[in-house]
Amino acid sequence: MTPEVMSLCRVVPIAKKWLIFSLSRYGYGWIFTLLLPPTNLLASGANWAQWAGPRSQNTVTPYAPSSRHYRDATKAKRPLWTARWGHAVVVLNDTAYRNDLSPEENSRRSDELTPNIVLLGGDDYEKSNGKDIFVVGDENKGGGVERNDLGGGRLRNDVWMSSPSVGQQAGWNISSVFWNHDPDAIDPSVITSDMRWWLVNPGYTPPAVWAGKEGDALTYDDWISCQDYFVTSDNFQCRDPDPECFEDITSPEKNCHPPAVWKRHNMWSERRGHGSIVANERIYVIGGRAREYTRMFVKGKNRRVETVRDHSSVREEIVLKNDVWVSGDGGREWRLVTPGCRDPQRDVLLRSEVWSSVDGREESVGREGAKCIVDEDCYGAAVCQDLYGLKDDHEKVCLCPMFSPREHHGVVVQHSYYNDHADGGEKGVTFSEDYIYVVGGFTNVRQSFCADHSCGMSRSGGYRLALDDVWVSNDGLNWVQLKPAFSGSWKGRGSHAT
Numbered sequence: 001m002t003p004e005v006m007s008l009c010r011v012v013p014i015a016k017k018w019l020i021f022s023l024s025r026y027g028y029g030w031i032f033t034l035l036l037p038p039t040n041l042l043a044s045g046a047n048w049a050q051w052a053g054p055r056s057q058n059t060v061t062p063y064a065p066s067s068r069h070y071r072d073a074t075k076a077k078r079p080l081w082t083a084r085w086g087h088a089v090v091v092l093n094d095t096a097y098r099n100d101l102s103p104e105e106n107s108r109r110s111d112e113l114t115p116n117i118v119l120l121g122g123d124d125y126e127k128s129n130g131k132d133i134f135v136v137g138d139e140n141k142g143g144g145v146e147r148n149d150l151g152g153g154r155l156r157n158d159v160w161m162s163s164p165s166v167g168q169q170a171g172w173n174i175s176s177v178f179w180n181h182d183p184d185a186i187d188p189s190v191i192t193s194d195m196r197w198w199l200v201n202p203g204y205t206p207p208a209v210w211a212g213k214e215g216d217a218l219t220y221d222d223w224i225s226c227q228d229y230f231v232t233s234d235n236f237q238c239r240d241p242d243p244e245c246f247e248d249i250t251s252p253e254k255n256c257h258p259p260a261v262w263k264r265h266n267m268w269s270e271r272r273g274h275g276s277i278v279a280n281e282r283i284y285v286i287g288g289r290a291r292e293y294t295r296m297f298v299k300g301k302n303r304r305v306e307t308v309r310d311h312s313s314v315r316e317e318i319v320l321k322n323d324v325w326v327s328g329d330g331g332r333e334w335r336l337v338t339p340g341c342r343d344p345q346r347d348v349l350l351r352s353e354v355w356s357s358v359d360g361r362e363e364s365v366g367r368e369g370a371k372c373i374v375d376e377d378c379y380g381a382a383v384c385q386d387l388y389g390l391k392d393d394h395e396k397v398c399l400c401p402m403f404s405p406r407e408h409h410g411v412v413v414q415h416s417y418y419n420d421h422a423d424g425g426e427k428g429v430t431f432s433e434d435y436i437y438v439v440g441g442f443t444n445v446r447q448s449f450c451a452d453h454s455c456g457m458s459r460s461g462g463y464r465l466a467l468d469d470v471w472v473s474n475d476g477l478n479w480v481q482l483k484p485a486f487s488g489s490w491k492g493r494g495s496h497a498t
Contacts, residue, residue, distance in 0.1 A: 049172075049191075050062040050193075051063070051171065051193050051195045052064060052080060052193060052195050052197075053083070059191070060172070060190075060191040060192065060193065061189055061191065061192040061193065062193045062195075063078060063080070063192075063193040063194075063195050064080065065078060065079065065080050078196060078197070079197060079198065079199060080197050081119055081158070081160045081197065082124040082153065083124060084122035084123055084124035084153075084156065084272075085122060085123055085272065086121075086122045086123045086271075086272025086273045086274075086288075086289075086407075086408075087119055087120060087121055087122025087123075087156075087272065088119070088120045088121060088122075088274055088275060088276030088285065089117065089118070089119050089120075089276070090117075090118050090120070090276050090277060090278050090283060091115055091116070091117060091118070091278065092115070092116045092117075092118050092161075092278055092283060092330060093113040093114055093115050093116055093281075094113075094115055094278070095109055095110045095113050095115055098415065099417070100415075100417035100430050100432045114163055115163070115164070116161050116162065116163050116330070117161065117162045117163075117164060118159065118160070118161050118200070118276075118283060118330065118331055119159070119160040119161075120157075120158075120159050120160075120274070120276050120283075120285060120331065121155070121156050121157045121158065121159075121203075121268075121270065121271050121272065121274060121285075121288075122155075122156050122272050123153070123154075123155050123156070123272040124153035124154070124156060125153035125154050125155075154270065154291070155270035155271055155272055155289075155290070155291045155318075156203060156270055157203035157204070157205075157267060157268055157269060157270045157271065158199065158201060158202055158203040159199075159200040159201035159203070159330075159331035159332075160197050160198070160199055160200060161197065161198055161200045161330060161331070162195060162196060162197045162198075163196070164195070171193065171194050171195060172191050172192070172193065172194055173191070173192045173193075173194050174190065174191055175189065175190050175191070175192070200330055200331045200332055201267070201331050201332055203267070203270065204265040204266075204267055205269070205270065206218050206219070206220055206222070206223035206262070206293065207223075210222075210258060211249045211250050211256075211258045211261075217293070217313070217314035218293065218314070219292070219293045219294055219295050219314055220269055220292040220293055220294065221294070221295075221339075222259065223259065223262055223266065224259075224262075224263075224266045224336060224339075225238075225259045226238035226257075226259040226260045226262070226263045226266075227263065227266060227335070227336040228335065228336070229336045229337070229338065229339065230339075237257040237259070237260060238257065238259065238260050238263070239260065240260070241254070241256055241257065241260045241261050242254045242256065245260075245261050246261060249261050264333065266334065266336070267325060267333075267334040268285045268290075268323065268325040268334065269290040269291060269292045269321070270290060270291045271288040271289055271290035271291070271321065272288060272289055272407070273287075273288045273289045273407030273408045273442075274286060274287055274288025274289075274290075274321075274407070275287060275288070275409050275410070275411030275438065276411065277411045277412065277413045277436060278413065279413045279434035279435075279436050279476075280433075280434045281328070282326050282327060282328045283326065283327045283330070283331055284324060284325070284326050284337075284411075284436065284476055285324070285325045285326075285334075286322070286323075286324050286409075286411055286436075286438060286476075287320070287321050287322045287323065287324075287340070287403075287405065287406050287407065287409060287438075287441070288320075288321055288407050289318060289319070289320055289321070289407040290318070290319055290320075290321045291316065291317075291318055292316070292317060292319055293314050293315070293316050293317075294314065294315065294316075294317050294319065295313055295314050319405070320405035320406060320407055320443060320444055321340060321405055322340035322341060322400070322402060322403055322404060322405040322406060323336065323337075323338060323339050323340040323380075324336075324337040324338050324340070324476040324477070325337060326476060337475070337476040337477050338380070338381050338402070338476065338477050339379075339380035339381065340380055340381055340400070340402065340405060341378070341379060341380050341381050341382040341398075341400035341401075341402070341404070341405070342379045342380065342382065342398075342405070343366070343370050343378065343379070343382045343397075343398040343399060343400050344399075344400055344404040344405075344443070344445065345399065345400045345401075345402070345403060345404045345469075345481075345485070346385075346387075346399050346400075347469070347484050347485045347486065348404050348443065348445065348465070348467070348485055349365060349366060349397070349399065350365065350387070351445075351485070351486060352445035352446065352447065352465065353365055353366050353367065353445065353446055365387055365397050366397040366398070367446065370397050370398040371396065371397060371398075372384035372396050372397065372398050373396060377398065378398035379398070381400065381401060381402060382398040382399060382400050382401070383398070383399055383401055384396050384397070384398055384399075385397065385398075385399050387399075401479070402471065402473075402479035403438050403441075403469065403471045403479065403481075404443045404467070405443060405444075406441035406442055406443045406467065406494075407441060407442050407494065408441050408442050408494035408495040408496075409438055409439060409440055409441025409442075409467075409494065410437075410438070410439035410440055410441070410496055410497065410498030411436065411437065411438055411439070411498065412436075412437045412439070412498040413434050413435065413436055413437070414434070414435045414437065415432065415433075415434055416432065416433055416434070416435060417430055417431060417432035417433070418430070418431055419431075433474055434474065435472050435473070435474050436472065436473050436474070436476060437470060437471065437472050437482075437498070438470070438471045438472075438479075439469075439470050439471075439496075439498050440466070440467050440468055440469065440470075440492060440493050440494060440496060441466075441467055441494045442464050442465065442466055442467070442494040443464075443465050443467055444462035444463060444464060444465070445462055445463050445465045446462055446463075447462070447463050465492070466491070466492030466493050466494055467485050467492045467494075468483070468485060468486065468487065468488075468489075468490055468491060468492040468493070469481060469483055469484060469485040469487075470482040470483035
C-alpha cells in the first residue's frame with residue numbers, strides 16, 4: 001500500500017485483525033479497496049491482502065461484482081456496496097476481552113456473538129466528463145477497472161453488513177493448483193476472496209409530497225414528526241395506525257395519519273462525513289453533511305413562506321447536522337435520539353457572530369431568526385438564553401446545549417465500569433456504562449452582518465471552521481462539554497482519527 005492509496009480510509013479492528021476501507025483516485029474515477037492481514041501479525045502490520053474491490057495488488061484475487069450487479073442487491077449472488085467516501089464503519093458484537101467480565105463470561109461472549117462489520121451511508125457520486133461514473137471490477141477477472149454509467153451516485157443512507165470469518169485462512173478459497181504451484185511465480189488466482197456482504201437497509205427518504213395531496217411538498221422534518229422525541233401523550237395522530245394504512249395510506253375509511261405510517265421507515269437522512277459508533281450494544285449515527293428537503297421561512301420568523309400563486313416553499317439543501325439516531329437491531333430500524341440544533345453552541349456563537357457598534361457601546365449576537373423569548377421559539381434541542389444577564393427578552397438568543405452541527409468529526413466510545421462493595425462482599429456488584437465522545441470536526445459559521453444581526457447561510461453554506469472541542473454523553477441525548485472550542489492544546493481539525 002502506498003500513501004496515495006490511503007488518501008481516504010477507515011481502519012476497523014475486528015476478530016484480532018485489522019480491516020482498512022480505502023478510497024483513492026484512479027484515472028477517471030474513484031476505486032475502493034478492502035484489505036486485511038491473513039495472519040495475526042498485528043505487531044508489524046505486515047502481510048496485508050485485499051478482500052474486496054478492484055484488484056490493486058497481485059497476490060490474491062479480491063471480490064468485485066460485475067457492473068450490472070454492483071448496486072442491485074436483489075439480483076446479485078454476492079452484492080457489494082458502491083465505491084464511496086465519507087461513510088462510517090463500525091463493528092457490532094465485538095468480542096474483545098472486557099475487564100469487567102469474568103474469564104468465563106468473556107469466553108461465553110466469544111462463543112455466542114458473531115462480530116459483524118457494518119457500513120453506513122456515504123457519498124458515491126463521481127462527476128467526470130459530464131457523466132456519472134463508477135470504477136468497478138470484473139467478477140470473472142477479479143480486478144481491473146471498467147467504465148460504467150450506473151445512473152449516477154448521490155449521498156446514501158444505506159446499511160451494509162458482513163461477518164468476516166475468523167482464522168488465518170478463513171475468508172479465502174485456496175485453489176487445488178496451489179500444491180503444484182511454482183513457489184517463485186505470482187498467480188493471484190491461487191487465493192480468491194470469499195467475503196460476503198448483504199444489504200441490511202436500502203435507505204429510506206421522504207416522499208416528494210404529502211399522501212393524497214398533489215403539490216403539497218413534504219420536508220424531512222414533516223416525515224419524522226411522529227418520532228418519540230416530538231410526540232406528547234395527547235398527540236393521538238401519532239398512535240399506531242390501522243394495519244390497512246400500510247397498504248393504502250390514503251384510505252378515507254381508516255383516516256390514516258401519514259407520519260404515523262412513515263415512522264417505521266424513519267431514519268437518518270442521506271449523508272456523508274457522519275460519525276458512527278457502537279455503544280451499549282446499539283449503533284449510533286451522529287451528525288454529518290446531509291441532503292434534505294427543508295422549508296423556507298419568513299425572514300427572522302418561524303413562519304413558512306407563502307407565495308402568491310401557491311408555489312412550493314420547500315427546497316432541497318445540503319445541510320450540516322448534529323442529530324443523533326440509534327438502532328438496536330443492526331441498522332434495520334432507527335429511532336431519533338435528538339434532532340440536534342440549527343444554531344451553534346455558545347463558544348462558537350460568541351467567536352463568530354457577535355456584532356458591535358463602531359463605538360463599542362452596543363452589541364448584539366446571532367442571526368435575526370435566532371432571537372427568542374422562550375425555548376419553544378428555538379428548533380430541536382436548542383434553548384433560549386440570555387448571554388449577558390440583561391434580563392431583556394429582546395437580547396435572548398437560541399443556543400445549542402450540545403455540539404454544533406458538523407461533519408468529519410471524531411467519535412469514540414469508552415467502556416467504563418466499577419465494583420460496588422457497599423454490601424461488604426468480596427466481589428460486590430459491577431456497574432458498566434459506555435460513554436460516547438465527539439471530538440472536533442468542521443462546522444459552518446456566518447461572517448457577515450446585516451444591521452444589528454449576523455446574516456448569510458450557515459448550515460447549508462457559510463464559512464468552514466475547524467473545531468477543537470470535546471463533548472461526552474452516556475445516552476446520546478444529554479451532552480457535557482469537556483473541552484471548550486478555541487481553548488488551545490491542539491488545533492481545530494476534521495477527518496482525523498480518534
